[in-house]
Amino acid sequence: MRRHKERAPWKLIYARPLSIWWDDLRRNVKIDPQDEPLSPIMSVTDTIMTAKGASQTARMIYLLPLMLLSWFVLYISVNVLYPINIDKLEERSNSFIDSSKERFGDDYFIITENETSLWFYNIVGSDGKISVSEYLKYREDQDGGYLYLGLKVLFFIFCLSIALFCTYHMVFFRRQADFFFDRERQIVYTWHHNKVMGCKFENLGIIENKLGLIMFMYGEYPKRGQYQHIFRYMQPTDKGYFCTEEDNNYFLAAVLKFMEEGKSAIITDDEFHRPKSFSLMEDKQPEDFEHRLEEVLKRQHQLVDLYAENEIKQAEADKKIF
Known part of the structure; x- marks a missing residue:
């Protein structure tokens, strides 16, 4: 399945909501319960599934060499x-x-x-x-x-x-916070350098390129009390480069499956927890997190208008040769 038409590497790609591909993911990607789901899934419980950000992969693929x-x-x-x-x-x-x-x-x-x-x-x-x-x-x-x-x-x-x-x-590379998919509240959230970000699952946006998957949400930027769209990278396959849409299919379908059907659609045991890679530093959860997340969620509906604008911008960008 293809979510985007072929375009030159230098073409701009704008975020669009993952929800427009939900039906394609349900039909074309089969997800069976496993003892140990594939990376980047880090944990699965009754209400929460977490997935690691790009930092743990980038550290070994980019920084070590x-x-x-x-x-x-x-x-x-x-x-x-x-x-x-x-x-x-x-x-x-x-x-x-x-x-x-x-x-x-x-x-x-x-x-x-x-x-x-x-x-x-x-x-x-x-x-x-x-x-x-x-x-x-x-x-x-x-x-x-x-x-x-x-x-x-x-x-x-x-x-x-x-x-x-x-x-x-x-x-001293700081391990980034995981992405949290909350099935009970039907929201996605995370944080980065004391900036809280999140949105309703139906408004989660994505950008796919050769470096991986960009998760597009709403959040605090550039500081607490100010809000706009914000994004973070994810590496669905641990490749770190030359990623394709097919590489992202399992993760996106697994997230959708969990949010709709729960943990029994993803894992065979009661819970799953994958050990985190060793790191001397970690991006700790910001203070007063739940309150700040609620403030973000009050504003996340603005993503809907943004995606509508992105559709127009993407069409215009694809018409241009350079």
Whole structure:
């Protein structure tokens, strides 16, 4: 079943209510009760079914590879900044100095005018060790001046900053709140960074694209006491990319089935709870949540007018070539 006609990736897609596809989902997607329903369903009870947001998937699909890549680039930048082993350089230089003194005398490097010999001697100096100033002089000669050495240092600092930034966000990534489908009240709700959002199930909107599924509701934005349409991402298949409408079918049909028929249509046991992925931080439920949710639900009917406008906008956008 197709919910949208084919359109170019750069075309705008506007939210439309899931309810216009309810009949298609009932007819074309079969949902059987299971011991363990498929992801992204996290729990099923008598009145509530929860589904995870995109954060738990995005962390492993996007952040983990990005963190590993940033450390690999940092390793490369270290090799660019520090391309030689100082111990080996000292050993090689001292070996050359010792062999030259054996052949030409201990005062060879005092009287010689051979520039190559003096260059090796100046790397370690009379004490046979590379000091900071000697190393910088060596690098100046090797890199063609302090400008190029400075650029390498800046490149290293930049790579280190990116690696630390990615690692910090990977380790302290805040797990987003689940989506809650309340069969008793026939509403959908969640929260994000202390912003409450929700709507009646019949007014839940969706946007489907290659990155997954966007859940469209009404909520507090940009802060508490102000309201407008608001959305959050979901990953129905844990793919994280190249998602299709078919990938979303099971989740959308399962939600509809639960809201209409209850838990017995989704699970075989009394309850189902899937363990959450490990996270050091979690997006906690906002204070005074129920009251704030009620205030959102008083205004969620404005989504109906918005969807009507979106139908017109979508038709106009699809007519345009670019």
